[in-house]
Every structure is written in structure tokens, then in C-alpha cells.
Amino acid sequence: MKKAFVIGHPIQHSRSPLIHGTWIAEHGLAASYEAIEVTPDGLPAFVTRVRGGEFVGGNVTIPHKQAVFALCDEVDPLARTIAAVNTLVVSPAGLRGFNTDYMGFLGNLDQTLPGWSNGLRRAVILGAGGAARAILVALRERGVAEIVLLNRNAEKAVALAAEIGGPVIPGGLEDYARHASETGLVVNTTSIGMHGSRFAALDLGLLPRTAIVTDIVYVPLVTPLLADASARGLLTVDGLGMLLHQAVPGFEAWFGVRPEVTPELRRTVEATL
Ligand code: NAP
Numbered sequence: 001m002k003k004a005f006v007i008g009h010p011i012q013h014s015r016s017p018l019i020h021g022t023w024i025a026e027h028g029l030a031a032s033y034e035a036i037e038v039t040p041d042g043l044p045a046f047v048t049r050v051r052g053g054e055f056v057g058g059n060v061t062i063p064h065k066q067a068v069f070a071l072c073d074e075v076d077p078l079a080r081t082i083a084a085v086n087t088l089v090v091s092p093a094g095l096r097g098f099n100t101d102y103m104g105f106l107g108n109l110d111q112t113l114p115g116w117s118n119g120l121r122r123a124v125i126l127g128a129g130g131a132a133r134a135i136l137v138a139l140r141e142r143g144v145a146e147i148v149l150l151n152r153n154a155e156k157a158v159a160l161a162a163e164i165g166g167p168v169i170p171g172g173l174e175d176y177a178r179h180a181s182e183t184g185l186v187v188n189t190t191s192i193g194m195h196g197s198r199f200a201a202l203d204l205g206l207l208p209r210t211a212i213v214t215d216i217v218y219v220p221l222v223t224p225l226l227a228d229a230s231a232r233g234l235l236t237v238d239g240l241g242m243l244l245h246q247a248v249p250g251f252e253a254w255f256g257v258r259p260e261v262t263p264e265l266r267r268t269v270e271a272t273l
Contacts, residue, residue, distance in 0.1 A: 002031040004254045005058035007038040007046060015269050016059055019247045022268055023259040031255055033058075040067065047071045050090060056254040057089040059247075065130060072097035081164070082133045087250040098253075101134035104246025106142070109214065111245070111261065112237045116212060120184045122146040124176065126199075127189035128157040131216055133164070135189055140166040148179045152190070173199070180206035186229075188215040193223030204232050215239050219273055240266060240273075 006016040012035070020033035038046045043064055050058070060068045065084040069075060072085060073094030079085050085097035109116045123144045125132055128151035139147050147168045151157035154172035161170035169179075186207065192199055194217055202225070204213065213229035218239035226236045244261045252258045 002029070002056045002255060003054060004031070004033045004056055004250070005036050006033070006061060007036050007043075007058065007064060008061035009037060009039050009063060011035045011037050011061070014061065015243065015272060016061075016247060018269055018272065019244060019265065020251060022265055023251055023257075024255070027255070027257050027259070029255055029257070038064065040064070043067055044071065047095070050088065051095060053090070055090060057087070057250065058254075059250060060086050060088060062130075069097060071095070078102055078137065082137055083163075084130055084133065086246070087253070089250070089253045098249065099134055100246040100249045101131060101242070102138045102141075103249055104242040104244075105135050105138050105216070107245030107248065107261070108239075108241030109212075109237055112241060113212060113235060116185070117142045117144065120144050122148065122179065122183045123185040123187065124148045124150060124179055124183050125187050125189060126150055126173065126176075126192075126202075128153070128160045128170075129189065132189040133160065135187055135216070136160065136164050136168065139185075139187075140164065140168070144185075148175075148183070150175055150179075173202075176202055177206055181208065183207055184211055186211065186213045188213075188217065188223070188225050191217065193217035193225055194219060196220075196224065198224035198228075204228055204234065207234065209233065211235070212237065216242055218243060221270065221273055240270060244269065 014035050017035050024031045069085045075097040079099035082099045087098040087100050089096045149157045149170045150173050157170035161168040212235045214237040215223045216239040221238050229236045
């Protein structure tokens with residue numbers, strides 16, 4: 001029996017056991033995937049337990065994505081650039097760390113709006129936290145000519161832009177209006193949108209009519225930002241698909257089967273939101 005896990009603190013809210021459990025059942029695997037509460041103090045002991053061979057690997061979520069990085073024997077170059085690990089794979093060479101938020105973000109847009117990045121000249125990322133790091137690298141790797149990185153704390157955006165490099169223009173959220181007219185993609189990576197919160201001043205009317213607006217917040221599924229964008233006739237992509245797609249590479253590495261993100265899986269998870 002192959003065993004995998006997701007660790008976090010808190011972890012009860014995680015939808016990952018439902019996602020992986022659905023795939024395990026679908027493929028008839030002798031496998032399990034469980035949520036395990038691990039506090040920051042308990043992380044080194046848990047990693048020692050993983051090294052003992054009980055698990056084939058697992059997922060790592062808030063607040064351990066940075067701390068676990070230092071405990072891996074090998075970190076994938078992409079995860080190294082993003083400076084966070086959300087997926088662990090136990091291999092004969094030791095504990096290997098990956099970041100699949102990158103693939104999750106791209107996989108969601110590729111499946112929902114195929115060709116979305118063709119000719120995309122400017123994207124605006126709102127936020128400069130952990131998720132923004134992965135998305136910034138993803139957009140850079142897709143060859144977006146100009147990535148505007150706007151954060152409440154503009155200094156954090158400046159630091160992240162300098163660290164990641166590439167065609168990144170950092171600033172504060174108040175700089176949005178200056179960049180909006182040429183923007184083909186807006187990505188919200190801040191926690192605004194949860195609990196009904198909305199951006200105080202973000203005029204979506206300034207965007208081209210062909211712009212895409214995507215939110216990585218998925219509770220609620222339709223955030224106020226997405227609702228406003230839809231009302232204006234803009235294309236929108238919600239954040240649930242990112243959560244589903246980021247789970248694919250880990251499942252494949254642990255269990256040797258590449259699972260599909262199907263409409264049925266989406267409905268199953270959506271029903272729990
Ligand atoms: P994080 O590292 O804590 O970053 C939070 C970001 O939100 C920062 O840029 C922060 O700005 C900004 N922010 C928070 N409150 C704000 C406010 N009132 N006004 C303006 N900006 C505000 O968090 P994270 O890990 O990047 O996650 C961010 C969100 O994405 C969470 O809601 C998380 O659940 C979601 N997420 C979804 C997925 C998915 O698969 N769909 C994956 C990862 C994360 P400052 O720097 O100025 O504080």
C-alpha cells in the first residue's frame with residue numbers, strides 16, 4: 001500500500017484528500033492520502049518520519065512551504081527559483097522537493113482558455129506573496145513580454161521583481177490604472193476576495209475588452225473581482241482549477257499514473273466549497 005499525505009497547520013480545511021482520494025478510487029489503486037496536522041515545531045520530526053520510508057511522498061501547505069525547502073536533499077530548479085516547496089517525493093536518492101503551483105496555474109488557464117498566452121504582451125499580477133512567486137515565474141517562462149507586479153506593500157513587489165528577474169515592473173496597487181489599458185491578463189494572488197472582501201479601487205473598465213481576469217482565491221468560487229469582470233463581459237477563470245491542476249504532478253510521481261482534471265472531479269470538490 002503506497003501512502004501519501006498533506007501536511008499543514010491548520011489542515012482540516014484542505015480539499016487535497018478529496019482530490020487524491022477521488023483519483024485513487026478512479027484508478028483502483030492500493031494507496032492512501034491523508035491530511036496530517038503538523039505544527040512548525042513538529043516539521044523536522046515529521047520529515048524524519050517521512051525519511052523512514054512510511055510514505056511515497058506528499059503535499060506541503062501553509063505555513064511549511066519555505067521551511068521544508070531546507071529539509072530536502074534535492075530541490076527541483078523551478079522550486080528553487082520560486083523558493084518554496086509544495087510537493088515532496090521520496091526517492092532512493094532521498095527527499096526531493098518540487099513546486100507544482102506553477103503547473104497548477106498554467107494548467108488551469110491552458111485547460112479553460114486554450115491559447116490564452118498567445119501574443120500576450122502585458123499581464124498584471126496583484127499581490128507579491130508566496131503564490132505570486134510561482135505565478136510570476138510561470139508567466140515569465142511563458143514569455144509574457146511585460147509583467148506588472150503590484151502589491152499593497154510596494155517594497156515587497158520591488159524585492160520580488162529583483163529576485164526573480166525578467167521583464168517585471170513592480171509597484172503599488174495604486175499603479176494599476178497606469179498599466180491597465182494595455183493589459184491582456186489580470187491575476188489576483190492576494191487574499192482579497194475571501195469573505196466577500198473586494199479591491200477598493202480597481203477599475204476593470206480601463207482594461208481592453210479582450211482582457212482575461214483570473215483569481216486564485218477559490219472560496220468563494222466567484223469572487224467579487226470575477227463577478228465584476230463577468231458583468232463587464234470580460235473572460236474570467238476561477239481559482240479552483242489551479243488547486244486541481246497543481247495536484248496532478250504529485251499524484252503521478254507517487255503512484256505512477258497521470259490523473260485527469262475532469263468536470264466530475266471539479267463538481268465533486270465544488271460541492272464542498
Ligand atoms: P501570502 O504569501 O500570505 O500573500 C498574501 C498576499 O495578499 C500579499 O501580497 C499581501 O499583500 C496581500 N494582501 C493580503 N491582505 C490584503 C489586503 N487587505 N489588501 C491588499 N493586499 C492584501 O499568501 P499566498 O500563499 O500567496 O496566498 C494568497 C491567496 O491565494 C490565499 O487566499 C490562498 O488561499 C490562495 N491560493 C490559492 C491557490 C490555488 O491553488 N487556487 C494556491 C495558493 C494560494 P502585503 O504583502 O502588502 O501584505
